Amino acid sequence: MKYLLLKHYRGAPTPCNDVPMDKWTPAEVDAHIQYMRDFAAELEKTGEFVDGQALAPEGAWVRSDGAGRPAVTDGPFAETKDLIAGWMIIDVESWDRAVELAGELSAAPGANGEPINEWLEVRPFLSEPSTVTE
Numbered sequence: 001m002k003y004l005l006l007k008h009y010r011g012a013p014t015p016c017n018d019v020p021m022d023k024w025t026p027a028e029v030d031a032h033i034q035y036m037r038d039f040a041a042e043l044e045k046t047g048e049f050v051d052g053q054a055l056a057p058e059g060a061w062v063r064s065d066g067a068g069r070p071a072v073t074d075g076p077f078a079e080t081k082d083l084i085a086g087w088m089i090i091d092v093e094s095w096d097r098a099v100e101l102a103g104e105l106s107a108a109p110g111a112n113g114e115p116i117n118e119w120l121e122v123r124p125f126l127s128e129p130s131t132v133t134e
Helices: 026-045 095-106
Strands: 002-008 049-054 061-063 069-075 084-091 122-123
Touching: 002 069, 002 095, 026 049, 084 095, 095 122
Parallel strands: none
Antiparallel strands: 002 084, 002 122, 049 084, 061 069
């Protein structure tokens, strides 16, 4: 079963090490990124890693304005660029394993090299409904 481990900039409960990444030293940022790479590499070995990406802070809402004229809008609403920092997709045997891995990922180092212990959103991918009828 596939799960999305979603990292948030805000919107989740406050983590233990609540220092924004833009306040970290370059070495702290490098350590955090290396932790994420190492974590993904370990999951690749077990066959549980599907994909993971960090997101740039830039972005905009886009909608069709009819006849192929997309209109870019920035309305008075929370935007994913303000909320979502990145994600990892895993393919594991159970919800319990997904939660276990999210807990490990949550411990990535942040300011002062201390674990962030950030809250991660764990969401299962919607599976296809069964086509078997009795």
